[in-house]
Amino acid sequence: MKAAPAAQKRLLDLAELDSALDRLAHRRRTxxxxxxxxxxxxxxxxxxxxxxxxxxxxxxxxxxxxxxxxxxxxxxxxxxxxxxxxxxxxxxxxxxxxxxxxxxxxxxxxxxxxxxxxxxxxxxxxxxxxxxxxxxxxxxxxxxxxxxxxxxxxxxxxxxxxxxxxxxxxRGTVAGDIPADLLALYEKLREQFGVGAAMLHGGRCLGCRTSLSIAEINRIKATAHDEVVRCEECRRILVRTPESGL
CATH class of the missing domain: 1.10.287.1700 (Helix Hairpins)
Known part of the structure; x- marks a missing residue:
């Protein structure tokens, strides 16, 4: 799947809002x-x-x-x-x-x-x-x-x-900035794992807190910027930023 880097980064905004919604739901239940x-x-x-x-x-x-x-x-x-x-x-x-x-x-x-x-x-x-x-x-x-x-x-x-x-x-505003196929993938992963996308930060997936291997980092480095990459460990969408350590 391909998506503009800016659209992929919007997934992080969406994930943050979804986390806020989850926290509100938890507050309401407890x-x-x-x-x-x-x-x-x-x-x-x-x-x-x-x-x-x-x-x-x-x-x-x-x-x-x-x-x-x-x-x-x-x-x-x-x-x-x-x-x-x-x-x-x-x-x-x-x-x-x-x-x-x-x-x-x-x-x-x-x-x-x-x-x-x-x-x-x-x-x-x-x-x-x-x-x-x-x-x-x-x-x-x-x-x-x-x-x-x-x-x-x-x-x-x-x-x-x-x-x-x-x-x-x-959330509705942010979701509107994300292509339909990428949003659908995110929603599917969020339903499975609670979080659909996570930042790749310093060679580490912030979704599952796993540090990527050198081989995996090199593979991601060689991947086009508009290619949607996934964490091998937790299968969440990995969003690349300047802090990713690539």
């Missing part, structure tokens, strides 16, 4: 905000699950408390009804009177036991509600922090994308 968002999202998902579990437990305890309080009310109503019968003097039979007094005493003990159950449930519910409040606050705090980090990420993305657009515009 922003510290991305790792932070992933960490916060993981923690947020875990806490959100804990909130649901805590709310479920608190709801179950609320229903359990309501039922227990209903049981207390039921026993209290029965005890009050029996006490009224006893106080009214309607029960005259000693046997029935003893039975009624025994039932009232039994209901009193039952009510006391049920009230203890209600108190125990209330304590558990209070702890569950506190857990819900704590976890909800933690969830909201994590969500707010993630939102802040996402804003920082978006700002960084915008800056990188702006710079990338500017570099892309410059």
């Amino acid at each position: 922003l510290p905000e991305l790792a932070r968002i992933d960490d916060l999202s993981t923690r947020l998902a875990r806490v959100a699950t804990q909130v649901i579990a805590a709310e479920t437990e608190a709801g179950d305890l609320a229903r359990e408390q309501t039922k227990a309080e209903g049981d207390v009310d039921s026993v209290r109503v029965r005890a009050e009804r029996d006490q009224k019968r006893l106080d009214s003097g309607q029960v005259s039979s000693p046997k029935d009177l003893a039975s009624l007094q025994s039932e009232i005493a039994s209901l009193g003990r039952r009510q006391s036991d049920l009230e203890e159950v209600v108190l125990e449930i209330m304590e558990r519910r209070e702890a569950a509600d506190a857990q819900v409040a704590r976890l909800t606050a933690e969830r909201d705090e994590l969500a707010a922090e993630r939102g802040t980090v996402e804003d920082a990420r978006d700002t960084a993305f915008a800056e990188i994308d702006k710079e990338r657009a500017e570099v892309q515009a410059k």
